[in-house]
Amino acid sequence: MRVGIPKGLLYCKYHPFFETFFRGLGAEIVNSEDTSKNILNMGVKVCVDEACLPVKIYHGHAASIKDRCDLLVVPRIMQVHRNEYICPKFCGLPEMIVHSIPGMPPVTSAPLYMHSKKSLFQWCVSSGSAITRSRSRIRHAFELALKAQNSHKTGIxxxxxxxxxxxxxxxxxxxxxxxxxxxxxxxxxxxxxxxxxxxxxxxxxxxxxxxxxxxxxxxxxxxxxxxxxxxxxxxxxxxxxxxxxxxxxxxxxxxxxxxxxxxxxxxxxxxxxxxxxxxxxxxxxxxxxxxxxxxxxxxxxxxxxxxxxxxxxxx
Amino acid sequence: MYSLGIDVGSVSTNLVLLDNNNNVVEKLYVRTRGKPMEAVQLVLSEIRKKYDSKQIYSAGTTGSGRMIASIQIGADIVKNEITAHAVAAIQTEKDVRTVLEIGGQDSKIIIIRDGVVTDFAMNTVCAAGTGSFLDRQAERLGIPIEEFGDHALKAAVPVRIAGRCAVFAESDMIHKQQLGYNTCDIIAGLCDALVRNYLSNVAKGKEILPKVIFQGGVAANSGIHRAFEKALNMPVIIPEHYDVMGALGAAILAREKVNRERAGTRFKGFSVSESSFKSKSFVCSGCSNQCEVVSVLENQQPVGYFGDRCGKYNQFTASATG
The missing domain is CATH 3.40.50.11900 (Rossmann fold)
Incomplete structure (x- = not known):
């Protein structure tokens, strides 16, 4: 099983979680390359015109790896903090991707509430079901992913x-x-x-x-x-x-x-x-x-x- | 000994020559017409008729084409337009506190307090409300740009034109014109719209205090000048050399730098106006960035490179221009 993770939008913040989780389930991770002119061109070509540049670039990342993976992780991030939202474009990201880019593999579409451990686990159950039905394997990979995420720091x-x-x-x-x-x-x-x-x-x-x-x-x-x-x-x-x-x-x-x-x-x-x-x-x-x-x-x-x-x- | 300043802008390329007391002894203003290197050679060949290379003490470049021009002429300093315009404004009006500058593609506001730049702003991605837009509208209406302002002054009742975006303004103007509004009233309306857009976009939140000076190519437009005075409700001064202020600033900064370093000028001499300058672009395939690299060739020899992100090529340029 090859799981594609586009290097766009909040990848920079949350990639350890997604990568560690799917690696824990035995999947092979396929990353897109760093943003480049090719990625930008591809994104602009497929994305709706009104979107902002980062969303267009995300489309380019997704399009660049869609043929090399069996499942594409498109996080529908709803909240990072309780009672607050992030940009509305994130809520509809899976739909945008699926309808804009032809020939997509299956994508993850469960919502993510990053502040809630319960919601994160539910996401893992839903997204991991393509690989395994075993709750315990998912639970194990989830714990590893949380740990990896918590030790990930960004900033300059x-x-x-x-x-x-x-x-x-x-x-x-x-x-x-x-x-x-x-x-x-x-x-x-x-x-x-x-x-x-x-x-x-x-x-x-x-x-x-x-x-x-x-x-x-x-x-x-x-x-x-x-x-x-x-x-x-x-x-x-x-x-x-x-x-x-x-x-x-x-x-x-x-x-x-x-x-x-x-x-x-x-x-x-x-x-x-x-x-x-x-x-x-x-x-x-x-x-x-x-x-x-x-x-x-x-x-x-x-x-x-x-x-x-x-x-x-x-x- | 003279100090030379060249401002290579999107619409015009300007040259000034300053004497030892920073008085303007020569100024030239030509259209860039999308060919910055040719424009630089043109102004140099003009000035060459009257002056000798040995009379040049220092040389500086500014404007959006400043890098390419510095490679061509061998500049002592390469400075951004904001700093160059501010230096020139302070030199011209000692107690200036606000500089309004509208050029071909940029518009900017510079706030100066006690002779120091304390704040500035430039237009963002959109070029609405700049000289090139006025140019285009003048051309569409068949009025020479030089007379555009005078038409505005003749207006009885300025028509309201949408100023937010160049495309909206143009369609609004066409609609009004097709309804039979007087051309002068439309032009005056456009001047008001540009100023409104400038004040609410570029100058948003800035404290505009007198003296206010207005420079850049668009300052020639009396319609815009009047619209500024009306909107700000204070006198707006247009300096004598409003159209070459960037070049003036670059020349002053160049003299300062040569004075400071005492190593003489890097100026290559007016003979460069005879060299053949060509540029060649290619896509670097070194990595996935695929940068579009431009190399500048002087008499078939590469003298500089631009456009690569990693510095593989433009290191060479950096060492050439210091």
Whole structure:
């Protein structure tokens, strides 16, 4: 039995669970390759036009391995936290995939409530039934999968003289093709990076509590809470928010952060199918130029028109 | 000794020559027409008629074509448009606090406090409300772009045009025009729509304080200028060299850098306007990324590469431009 796991969307967060579970049942795991131009082209070709870029890329990943596996794992992730939802596109992902890509093998379609052990187990029973009917084998593989998942950590913590928070949905932050390798671009400029995973939990929670209403989306809780906490604790000099074009959740979250942080430097970069990097490079370069000058000038406000490019402060 | 600045933008390529006191002694503005390398050679061959290569103290490039131009001419500094525009704005108006800049494909707002850039924003993926859109509408209406603004000023009652998206704006304009609205009123409506879109999109949440200066090619459009003054309810200054501010900034930054490093200029000389520049693109098959790599050839010799993600080729470029 070959089980295909596309490397798109929340794969970066949850792949140990799925891979360990199916490997525990004796299946062979077939992964798609890292996102590439081929994957993007395939995804754009089959996916509905209105979807966001990460969903299109997910379609490309699924299409690239569909002929090499007997079962494709398309997680229908409903919730990650109790009483909160993630993006609505996840709820209908299996249907989208099956109806957009011709010639699909069977796909997993049971819903996943990641915060509930019971729901996860039910998913395993339903999805594992294609391989085995033995409850005990499923139970064993499930326990291994949970363990693997719990020891899986993501995030970037690399603090330097100038550090930015790299915010955005995980599948944008951790997909180097989609985000035009922004992590290495920042590294090359000597800029430190913090991601939402390294924001102090308690401080994030207390920021979220200050909102007018409880967040509906988990992405909103994580991104707003982390940005606000890192900003309040002065751990960062700016925020770079990576967003895919036409993301509904981001349209709310970006403004929530802006409203909270006032004139704190924040750069929003929108990604779509562009592969020309000049636009991103210009924005990053200008943003880091600005941060460098702001930091250097914090204690030493210049007289008019003098400090922008002095010898002590080369551009 | 002069400092040379070249701004290779999507619509125009500009060159300025500054004297030792950063006064503009020459400026050239040509259309890029999708051929950045030819445009750079064209401006260089023009300037060559009056100046000698030895008179050039420093050279800088900016604009979306800054990398390719720097390889061509041997630039001392390659700087993004935001920084270049901000430097030029501060040089021109010492106490500027807001810079509105609308170019061919980009529009940006730069917030300056006490002579330091404190915030900026650029348009996102959509190019609605930039010069190339105005260009296209002028062409569709058969009005030379130079006269577009004057038509707007003649309007009695500006018509409301949807400004959110270039495609929507165009269809709205066509519908209004087919209903018989006056062309001047439609153009004035378009100017208002562009400004509305700029203020609610690019400039959203930014504190616009005077002095406000408006630069970039679109500043030539008196209709947009008036629409800005009306919407902001404050005077908007258009600097004398509004159309070449990027190049001006690049020239200033280049001089600073050569002063700082004391190693002389890397400028290759005006003779490069005679070299034959070609570019050749190929798909690298080194990995699954399949990057589209462009190599720039000067007299058949490769002088630079772009477009590869891993740096296999553009390492070479980096060492060439420093």
């Amino acid at each position: 913590m690399d603090q330097k003289d100038i550090t930015v928070m790299l915010a955005g949905h995980p599948y944008i932050v951790y997909d180097a093709f989609l985000n035009m390798d922004i992590v290495n671009k920042l590294k090359a400029k000597g800029i430190g990076i913090l991601t939402e995973e390294f924001a102090p939990c308690a401080a994030s929670e207390s920021q979220v509590k200050k909102l007018l209403k409880k967040p509906f989306w988990t992405f909103q809780r994580n991104l707003f809470g982390a940005s606000a906490a890192l900003y309040e604790q002065k751990k960062i000099h700016g925020i770079i928010y990576l967003s895919s074009f036409a993301c509904g959740i981001d349209s709310v979250v970006i403004d929530l952060i802006r409203f909270h942080t006032g004139d704190f430097p924040m750069l929003v970069i929108k990604f779509d199918e562009h592969t020309g990097e000049a636009g991103v490079d210009t924005r990053l370069e200008a943003f880091t130029d600005m941060l460098e000058r702001r930091v250097l000038n914090e204690d030493n406000r210049p007289t008019y028109g003098q400090c922008l490019y002095s010898r002590q402060n080369p551009v």
